[in-house]
Amino acid sequence: MNASQTMETEEDLLTCLHIKLYHPQQSSKGMYSLLPLGKRVRQPADESLRLGRDAQACAYSLFDPRVSRKQLALHPYRTPQNPDLLFTIQNLSQRGRVSVNSSTLGYLERMDLPDKALIRFGEYEMLLVRETGEAQGSFEVEFEVLAAPPSRETGMCECMTPVMDTGSCVMNGFLGEVRRLGPLETDETLMYRS
Structure with a gap:
């Protein structure tokens, strides 16, 4: 068997989650030092993307003791009516709340994400933008740090x-x-x- 027959056949254009982070004290601390900033990382679509303090339990970690060990999870899914890869968000923190636009999620609560969402937990603001793609077996994640709170730019300050x-x-x-x-x-x- 040659290499082209054993390779996974997937379209070139992957769905990408652009995750743009902001924290008021981000310049004084290395809280984003564990994140792959500025590069796209491929994720399997059958696995949840977890963000939190614990690098063992989460695919992406924040170096901040105020963040929960497991803060939140993004779950990819598809529906029969829509060929796009969509996402839900789930609050994994027992002590902290996660807000999505104007809705607040308690522990283990989840909701569907729109194409653009302002997510807040603790003092963090996270602007999540979904760029659609054709691939179904995987997606990409790209982290970026913003100089100003995204709530100012988007007008989503609740x-x-x-x-x-x-x-x-x-x-x-x-x-x-x-x-x-x-x-x-x-x-x-x-x-x-x-």
Whole structure:
């Protein structure tokens, strides 16, 4: 048998998951030192992709003691109606929550991922973008570090609530404090109340 007969026959164009990470203290620590940054890594489609602190239990590890040993898993799948390789995300952390766009996942909960999703756990923000391909037996993963939080760029910040009467934004649900103080004025003669 020659080599061409024994090789796996798969299309050249693989589905690729672009995983773009951000953490507020990423420049001071080597938290991404265990990730294959800037290169595409091939993954079998019949295996889940795990991300966490434990390099033995996870395919990709973050060097950060605040990350769970097994933080999350991405599961590839296909449906009879769709030839594309799709993904679900599952929270593997018993202590921490994982949020996907505006939905929060508890321990072992999972959901289907859209083509573009903002995923948060701890102080991490992860923008996941799926690039479709033809191959069914495997897919690629490419990690990148972002200089700014992806929630700013994508407008997917779920922590801000617009306040119509003042035109300001309220961070982390402090709407009651704004109501107590009343509308904000722009007159320079008014003193700021703390």
